[in-house]
Amino acid sequence: MPQDAKRPDRERMVWRGVVEEYRSFMPVSDRTPVVTLGEGRTPLIYAPELSRLKSAEVYLKYEGGNPTGSFKDRGMTLAISKAAEEGSQTVVCASTGNTSASAAAYAAKAGMTCAVLIPQGYIALGKLAQALIYGAKVMQIKGNFDQALDIVRELGERSGKVTVVNSINPFRIEGQKTGAFEIIDTLGAVPDYHFIPVGNAGNITAYWKGYKEYFKAGISSSLPKMMGFQADGAAPIVLGHIVDHPDTIATAIRIGNPASWDNAVKARDESGGIISSVEDSEILEAYRFLAARESVFCEPASAASVAGLLKTEVKSGSIVVCVLTGHGLKDPDVAISQISVPEAIEATYDAISEELGV
Ligand SMILES: *Cc1c(COP(=O)(O)O)cnc(C)c1O
Secondary structure, three states: OOOOOOOOHHHHHOOOOHHHHOHHHOOOOOOOOOOOOOOOOOOEEEOHHHHHHHOOEEEEEEHHHOOOOEOHHHHHHHHHHHHHHOOOOEEEEEOOOHHHHHHHHHHHHHOOEEEEEEEOOOOOHHHHHHHHHOOOEEEEEOOOHHHHHHHHHHHHHHHOOEEEOOOOOHHHHHHHOHHHHHHHHHHOOOOOEEEEEOOOOHHHHHHHHHHHHHHHOOOOOOOOEEEEEEEOOEOHHHHOOOOOOOOOOOHHHOOOOOOOHHHHHHHHHHHOOEEEEEOHHHHHHHHHHHHHHHOOOEOHHHHHHHHHHHOOOOOOOOEEEEEEOEEHHHOHHHHHHOOOOOOOOOOOHHHHHHHHOO
């Protein structure tokens, strides 16, 4: 690694982000300027309540701990680093929200212009706020995610001037596979089951790739079953056909024609796993359970993995990892819709102690 004289030694000792930490597995060279925000090394949290319910050892890989609050940062660090290496000035993406937040942040770090296309009315408030505050050019389109992605692909092909950083960008998958490395490094074991929400299906593709690479390198000696979950109203892989009007409260997986469809099916079949679906009501139940019982606040799409676990039989005593893809504060509207906001009471000791019953 080239030494930077301006930096104190201490800085080289902290976690350097997924590209540096897993450099030997990354398609980078000395000419790649690594653009990082210190993503990765997210908590792997033991979940006692879920473990008891499933008679298994259940862990939550909390990707809300990434710099912009979702796993998208793992892939974006590499996608933007490679765009910088190629001299790109502008990056563009279609997004259900988290990709745009992440692209906006990493592009700003690299001094690039970032343009994002988002489906009007179907993006969680926290994500829109992020893309805007990081300085991206945000375009809401009168269409859904799949239409936005079609336009972005065409921009990449026809304009010749912009780099597309959607998960069709192969570097996104390469960066995201580090999630699997971290799970094995932290557990010192390979999970028997890996539960994960499926939208565009880039993440299930990436995790499977990561598990296989550690296996091939002789670092691990088994592979997990990949257990993917779509939302009922947006379950093209389960149905076996494109869904023209996908609908679910979990906006991050509101996708009717996944870009990595074939690879998701491969991950399922090669691993002996499943891709199934969960209802919005089951997603919300898992979402509230995670916050109230395991003290982990994730966004609705993330809870699809745990909703899947709750209704799937796993072998007793097995090691289970559920990926929680994004932070709960991404989507404050859903959180508030799930609780009742308390009314104001008198600002007196008596009123408060009476309310508390103490
Ligand atoms: C992007 C995203 C997903 C879906 O991941 P895919 O790679 O598109 O399958 C799930 N949850 C959250 C929070 C996301 O941001």
